[in-house]
Amino acid sequence: MESVLTAVLTLGALAFAAGLLLSVAAKVFYVPVDPRVGQIGDLLPGANCGGCGFAGCLDLAGAIVSGQTPPNACRCASEEANRRIAALIGAVLKEREREVACIFCKGDAAHARLRFRYLGIADCRAAELVAGGDKACAYGCLGLGTCVNACIFGALRMGEDGLPVVNPDRCTACGACVRICPRRIPRLVPVSQKAIAFCSSHDPGKVVKEVCTVGCIACGLCKKVCPENAIEIVSLLAVVDPAKCTGCGKCFEKCPTGIIRPASGEAPARRQAAA
């Protein structure tokens, strides 16, 4: 009984001494922290997704207060939150358009050829290591859902065709899917972009045609037909400039593989009728 008492008393005394030391130290060595850091931290989503490039939401709050980053550096915060953050530090908010993730590949099982059957770990990063993935196309989506698992906002799901589908209402453009994809197939596009070339392949047209029926063959027809000069062929891949595109839809009609589509990703009516 006595030994138990000694043990409890000793431990208690040591813990008390340690606690005292810490609380005295916290008082003596108190460092005033800007209260706005905490206030901004409360306004931020608190998801700690790291999309801003800082270690977490509080880290970003500190950077905003010290002026290292603009007050709307958080990609996930709502416009209302961004306005309130800007008001807190007395800055004028520069409007920045919301972005959403977009899957730059339409090569599902029906359209893209496979080179072999992949039966390994169900993770695109693992599949990519096995002789460069099972898709015949070296740029196509491997469809194992690594980006879906990486999305902490539940904005991605696997579609019936085996390609990820973005829910634009939930997407916060944190960029987690962009970073984790071994092939960089999800990319961020402005939410208002009207035409998108849904392909990532930089292969020449002949190679693309061999491996996939819905790939960009870099024929340049879209570039010629576009009245706004909004389309460029960059390294054998059509790229739409969202700032110039008006969404007239001429390229949808002209694209021989039907890979330039409205941002919804649905093939235009003409194609569906043909199929």
Add this chain to the structure above:
Amino acid sequence: MQDYLLLIIAAMFVNNIVLILFLGNCPLVGVTSSMESAFGMGAAVVFVTTLAGTACWIVQRFALEPLALEYLQTLVFILIIASLVQFVEIVLQKVAPPLYRTLGIFLPLITTNCMVFGAAILSIKRDYTFLQTLVFCLAAAVGFALVLVFMAGLRERMEVSGRIPAALQGVPITMITAGMMGLSFAGLLGMAH
């Protein structure tokens, strides 16, 4: 004097705390991706280990042993190390903000580092005097920091060499490197105790 020299050599190289005693292996992989963070972690560990080892020695000799409470050693040492790390963090934030920023996340990480705890336990187990404990903890921690810096240097070079096969990049090649470093340190085994 010679005894202390031998103690230092033994703790730093012959019985290196990471590569021979296998304590504190997580930072060896975790923080050695860049020289800067390896150096920060190393410096923080040297600081805390020396402080915690000696503090634990004092508590052991003047509180636990007279009261026959040696069985509380683990609990008490963890308490001491954790509060000491907190204390150091608070003081550094006020006194030396640049150092605090350099050490950054590594200070709280040390709270749960088995290397700090191991050094404290070992000096009790080996019946060291206070001065021996001080020297041993310092030397063991410097040995730890040295291995971290070696590792970071190797990893930085491998990063830019571009000659690591894709399947081995990152953690796998780090494990292989750690194993080889362990083997080379094992060549010194038996030279001092």
